[in-house]
Amino acid sequence: MNFSKRLQEWYFVNKRDLPWRSIQDPYFIWLSEVILQQTRVEQGMPYYYAFTKAFPTVQELAAAPQEQVLKLWQGLGYYSRARNLHTAAQQVGAMGGNFPKTYKELLSLKGVGDYTAAAIASFSYNEAVPVVDGNVYRVLSRIYGIATPINSTAGIKEFKALAVQLLDISNPGTHNQAIMEFGALHCKPANPFCETCPFNDQCVAHAQNRTTELPVKLKSKPVTHLYHHYLVVRTPLDNTLLVKRPQQGIWAGLYEFPYIEASKTLECQELQEQLKSQEWLSGVRFRESVTLQHTAVHKLSHRTIHATFWEINTLDEVNDSVHIKDAFEKPVHVLMDRYMKSQWNAYL
Numbered sequence: 001m002n003f004s005k006r007l008q009e010w011y012f013v014n015k016r017d018l019p020w021r022s023i024q025d026p027y028f029i030w031l032s033e034v035i036l037q038q039t040r041v042e043q044g045m046p047y048y049y050a051f052t053k054a055f056p057t058v059q060e061l062a063a064a065p066q067e068q069v070l071k072l073w074q075g076l077g078y079y080s081r082a083r084n085l086h087t088a089a090q091q092v093g094a095m096g097g098n099f100p101k102t103y104k105e106l107l108s109l110k111g112v113g114d115y116t117a118a119a120i121a122s123f124s125y126n127e128a129v130p131v132v133d134g135n136v137y138r139v140l141s142r143i144y145g146i147a148t149p150i151n152s153t154a155g156i157k158e159f160k161a162l163a164v165q166l167l168d169i170s171n172p173g174t175h176n177q178a179i180m181e182f183g184a185l186h187c188k189p190a191n192p193f194c195e196t197c198p199f200n201d202q203c204v205a206h207a208q209n210r211t212t213e214l215p216v217k218l219k220s221k222p223v224t225h226l227y228h229h230y231l232v233v234r235t236p237l238d239n240t241l242l243v244k245r246p247q248q249g250i251w252a253g254l255y256e257f258p259y260i261e262a263s264k265t266l267e268c269q270e271l272q273e274q275l276k277s278q279e280w281l282s283g284v285r286f287r288e289s290v291t292l293q294h295t296a297v298h299k300l301s302h303r304t305i306h307a308t309f310w311e312i313n314t315l316d317e318v319n320d321s322v323h324i325k326d327a328f329e330k331p332v333h334v335l336m337d338r339y340m341k342s343q344w345n346a347y348l
């Protein structure tokens with residue numbers, strides 16, 4: 001039996017019933033794919049429902065303020081994806097709300113790369129293009145015993161060529177869904193179910209006991225450590241100060257407390273010293289010395305942020321401050337979100 005037939009037989013018995021499986025609308029499929037690149041199905045589902053409820057059409061997403069889109073995206077990370085989603089919706093809006101209909105044309109949308117274009121083209125339009133995501137790399141590298149690194153140029157080419165060869169061109173949408181689902185549920189990263197696998201008579205990794213070795217990935221760049229000392233202002237009227245990050249770089253366009261960046265975690269005394277150079281605090285009287293409220297470590301792909309949150313109670317109001325209740329309406333990054341929910345839940 002050929003590869004795709006075995007795969008699809010497994011799929012029809014084992015597939016999950018997911019809301020975006022029964023539809024062909026490219027807008028909804030695109031939304032689900034962008035969300036699922038960020039998180040697992042269970043965590044992604046509420047985001048999918050929130051986006052489709054807030055923006056039932058691509059034009060409604062295009063017309064929304066960026067802050068609303070970022071707020072709905074909050075918690076998923078990689079906010080550039082949310083901004084790209086918004087920009088791409090505007091591109092489609094400019095095309096009269098008609099999604100591009102081919103893999104090639106879909107690539108012209110902001111943030112839509114090879115994987116997403118192939119997913120939309122095959123799921124919505126049944127175009128014969130293979131999807132190659134992390135699940136597909138894992139399944140193919142194991143079954144065919146391919147040790148070429150999946151994040152190398154040679155690997156990307158080799159796996160794509162194999163995926164093209166294996167694709168069921170009469171049913172590319174189902175084939176693609178099936179291989180991704182098989183990787184997610186059966187040929188899992190750790191402890192794949194080899195004993196009950198339809199490919200265990202031909203799988204090289206299984207035969208050679210190499211499932212933990214495959215797929216191979218090149219090591220990424222070394223991690224840089226950043227130390228952010230967030231200054232959580234509390235005024236007598238329960239106001240706080242938020243600043244918007246620049247539109248470029250990490251967490252672009254999101255709000256956060258002002259912070260001091262240092263080369264290490266600072267002691268209270270050292271922080272007090274640094275506060276003297278903060279112009280926006282000049283003339284503001286403090287009720288007591290700053291207090292450490294919360295620490296957190298957040299890992300990004302090449303950076304680790306060591307965050308400390310210091311509360312500064314003031315005797316005076318501070319220019320441009322907002323009420324804590326209103327701070328919850330702003331799109332904020334994950335470190336902020338956790339801090340606010342843990343320290344200010346009385347205001348929620």
Ligand code: SF4
Pocket residue numbers: 139142143186187188192193194195197198199200203204205206211
């Ligand atoms: S035999 Fe094991 S490693 Fe090979 S495809 Fe099946 S589940 Fe994956």
